Amino acid sequence: MVVYAGQGDPRRSIELLxxxxxxxxxSGPKPGLSVDAIVDAGIAVADEQGMAFSMRAVxxxxxxxxxxxxxxVPGKNELVDLMYDRTMAELPTSYDLSDGWRAAVxxxxxxxxxCYIRHPWVLQVSQARPVLGPHEFAVTEAxxxxxxxxxxxxxxxxxxxxxxxxxxxxAAQTVAEARAAGxxxxxxxxxxxxxxxxxxxxxxxxxxxKFPMLHLLENDREPIxxxxxxxxxDAVENFRSGLRVLLNGVEGAVAKL
Amino acid sequence: MVVYAGQGDPRRSIELLxxxxxxxxxSGPKPGLSVDAIVDAGIAVADEQGMAFSMRAVxxxxxxxxxxxxxxVPGKNELVDLMYDRTMAELPTSYDLSDGWRAAVxxxxxxxxxCYIRHPWVLQVSQARPVLGPHEFAVTEAxxxxxxxxxxxxxxxxxxxxxxxxxxxxAAQTVAEARAAGxxxxxxxxxxxxxxxxxxxxxxxxxxxKFPMLHLLENDREPIxxxxxxxxxDAVENFRSGLRVLLNGVEGAVAKL
DNA sequence: GAGGTTACTTTACGCCGTAAGGAGTCGCAA
DNA sequence: TTGCGACTCCTTACGGCGTAAAGTAACCTC
Numbered sequence: 001m002v003v004y005a006g007q008g009d010p011r012r013s014i015e016l017l018x019x020x021x022x023x024x025x026x027s028g029p030k031p032g033l034s035v036d037a038i039v040d041a042g043i044a045v046a047d048e049q050g051m052a053f054s055m056r057a058v059x060x061x062x063x064x065x066x067x068x069x070x071x072x073v074p075g076k077n078e079l080v081d082l083m084y085d086r087t088m089a090e091l092p093t094s095y096d097l098s099d100g101w102r103a104a105v106x107x108x109x110x111x112x113x114x115c116y117i118r119h120p121w122v123l124q125v126s127q128a129r130p131v132l133g134p135h136e137f138a139v140t141e142a143x144x145x146x147x148x149x150x151x152x153x154x155x156x157x158x159x160x161x162x163x164x165x166x167x168x169x170x171a172a173q174t175v176a177e178a179r180a181a182g183x184x185x186x187x188x189x190x191x192x193x194x195x196x197x198x199x200x201x202x203x204x205x206x207x208x209x210k211f212p213m214l215h216l217l218e219n220d221r222e223p224i225x226x227x228x229x230x231x232x233x234d235a236v237e238n239f240r241s242g243l244r245v246l247l248n249g250v251e252g253a254v255a256k257l
Numbered sequence: 258m259v260v261y262a263g264q265g266d267p268r269r270s271i272e273l274l275x276x277x278x279x280x281x282x283x284s285g286p287k288p289g290l291s292v293d294a295i296v297d298a299g300i301a302v303a304d305e306q307g308m309a310f311s312m313r314a315v316x317x318x319x320x321x322x323x324x325x326x327x328x329x330v331p332g333k334n335e336l337v338d339l340m341y342d343r344t345m346a347e348l349p350t351s352y353d354l355s356d357g358w359r360a361a362v363x364x365x366x367x368x369x370x371x372c373y374i375r376h377p378w379v380l381q382v383s384q385a386r387p388v389l390g391p392h393e394f395a396v397t398e399a400x401x402x403x404x405x406x407x408x409x410x411x412x413x414x415x416x417x418x419x420x421x422x423x424x425x426x427x428a429a430q431t432v433a434e435a436r437a438a439g440x441x442x443x444x445x446x447x448x449x450x451x452x453x454x455x456x457x458x459x460x461x462x463x464x465x466x467k468f469p470m471l472h473l474l475e476n477d478r479e480p481i482x483x484x485x486x487x488x489x490x491d492a493v494e495n496f497r498s499g500l501r502v503l504l505n506g507v508e509g510a511v512a513k514l
Numbered sequence: 515g516a517g518g519t520t521a522c523t524t525t526a527c528g529c530c531g532t533a534a535g536g537a538g539t540c541g542c543a544a
Numbered sequence: 545t546t547g548c549g550a551c552t553c554c555t556t557a558c559g560g561c562g563t564a565a566a567g568t569a570a571c572c573t574c
Contacts, residue, residue, distance in 0.1 A: 010452045018460050028551025029539040047501075054530065066554050076531065126434045127427070132453055134461075137468050144470035154477035158491075158496030161474065166427025166499075167420055170384070176382045195267045203275050204391075211394050213401035213406055217418065220411035234415075241416030242423075242526075249506030285520025286570040311561065324563075325522050333562065 013078050014038055017085055017133040033062060035072050039082045043119065046083060051121040057077075084125045085133025090115055094238055104146040105164065109243055112139070112168045113244045120176035123169060150254045158249055168244055171239040175232050270335050274342055274390040276324055292318060292329050292339065299340045300376065308337075308378040341382045342390025347372055350395045352403055359404040359504055362421065366500055369396070369425045373456040377433035381425060406509045417507055432489050 016035065045053045055066040057078055062068075073079045091111050097103040116123055130136060142162065147157050162245045201207060208215040225233060273292065298318045302310045312323040312333055319325075330336045348368055352361040373380055387393060400421065404414050458464060465472040482490060 011456045013455055014453060014456045014460060018457075026551070027539095027541040029553085029560075031552065032550090052530095055532080056530080065554060066530095067555085071552060119302045127431055132457060137464075137471065141468045141471050143507050144474050147461055148473055151320055154474050155494075156498055156502075157474055159495045162428065162431075162495040163424055163499035168422045170423025170426055171419065174384060182286055196271060199268045199271045200275075200389060203271060207394075211398045213405050214394065214398050216405055217401050217411050217414055229517075237412075238416045238419040242420035245413075245417055245506040245510060246420055247506070248509045249502040249504070252509055253502060283520070284518075284572040286522085286572095288521065290521085309561095312563080313561080321521095322523060323561095324524085327563075328521060 009074065012074055014132060016073070016082060017131070031071075033064065033068065033072060035082065037062060038069055038072055038079065039086050042079050042083045043087060046121040049121055051080075051124045053121075075121070080125060081131045081133065084122060084131050085135045087115065087119050087122050088133070088135035088139050090118075091135075091139050091142070093142050095142060095230060097146065097149055101146050101149050102251065105143070105247060105250075106243065108143050108146060109168050110165065113172050114240065116169065116172035117176055120172075123173050123176055127165070147250075150250070151257055152253055154252075156253060160253075163246060167242060171235060171242065173203065174235040174238075266331065269331055269412050270338060271389060273330070273335065273339060274388070288328075290321065290325065290329060294319060295326055295329055295336065296339045296343050299336050300344060303378040304376055306364060307342065308381045310378075312336075337382060338388045338390065341379060342392045344372065344376050344379050345390070345392035345396050347375075348392075348396050348399070350399050352399060354406055358403050358406050359508065362400070362504060362507075363500065365400050365403060366421065367427050370429050370496065373426065373429035374433055377429075377436070380430050380433055384422070384426070404507075408514055409510055411506075413510060417510075420503060424499060428492060428499065431492040431495075436489075494507070 018036070038058065042053070042058050045057050045061055049057065055069055058079075059066040059069055069079070073082070094106075096109055097104050125131065140161070143161060144157070147160060150157075152160070204210070225236065228236065276292070295315065299310070299315050302314050302318055306314065312326055314325040315336075316326055326336070330339070349365075352365055354361055368387070382388065400418060401414070404417060406412075409417070461467070482493065485493065
């Protein structure tokens, strides 16, 4: 499932996202739940089951039925928006620039990456229609603050912010989905890869001759962390070296100023 | 829905992906359908309805029930894999290098981008567990062939291939999902954005003061194509300038050789 | 023409998000 | 004190989904 932000009433969604401490006195029975509790439960369930978590599962975790949630939250889409923004609150809102913008961006990317890995379902919340929550803003503000310090014009910075975002998301997705797929089927990465590549070379024996450049790309490997599974190791290496290249490009633009 | 590649029997999946022209004579009634026809229908339905298309809808388009498809294809996941690989067949398998690697990579990215826009559901097929189909290989082979010509070592190229891939996917996703969300609700981008930003400034009036760097980033805009809707315009600009920065980074690495 | 194989259908199961309506609980005004 | 409206939470139900199971009819081979 992919969730598009805020399909429902925009006012209701945004009020929930930016809600302050609501303390109105109201009649009727005391609420046994709260939006916060539901969002927490939702995150916990989604961390375990991925974006395909069900309202019933969230309710169950709170000792309620699924329908009880609808008292607090208009629907699943809005709940996901709230979960997304809450998750973004885990990240720092500003970065130390004393080691230069490059070190700061690297730390931002690292933090973001780790957050994605902790909450892989976040990677499936649409980016195109931003959730427009306060913490989502804050995270981008943090990156913008670092990059503005380079002195580059806004026109160029927007592309760079996008590129960094896309890159971190993509790289994290590679790891996150590998884990999720393994977890869902109980298969480890290696097993999955082994089973398929074995069948592949059996059916298509001269794969290396058909795709020589891909084969060339596989050369020159160095182990990074032998503790990590194969695919993950690969992803971490690609993350580091890809980010380095990307930031070199930024550095080039800065140097031309 | 996000589809993880090949959850089913690996042999069956990969045989389907790499199947040659199957011409065995078989007993029983003549097949009225074929894997190819089903894959085509699936792509057509997914282009219209997105990844949340249903097996029933694909069957209906072929004048059959949903269950008829299961004679040819093990399940929806496998069908999506086949649709994915078929879609990749739309792309060129090699690029002219006479204008240099940079021009070639730019064309590759442009082609890839357009393919994603034509078939937005492709962006929701997992990347981490590659589908391992022949055309997916061919597309990456094409990019690898261009980049190998730079002379950079495989270690560095893997990160670069990843970065370019992530970037193009992310940038395309921004446009694709904006369109999809608009299409699903019948809202145009502008309306969506207007409705939300209006509520936002009402609820949080001093947004610009809370996130000054984001506000700074919005400066210095220039119109690219006034025909395109707002969000899309933005995305196209970011795609171009982001790719430029990324390739500058690659160029830096090449220059150091 | 019999028997096995295959294409396709019908039916059904257990999920999903959520609409509708009812039961019980509380604050407050009469 | 009583009644009422507001509120939380429940049960039930609907129409969707992917697909398992079993049945029917077409076709090939012997």
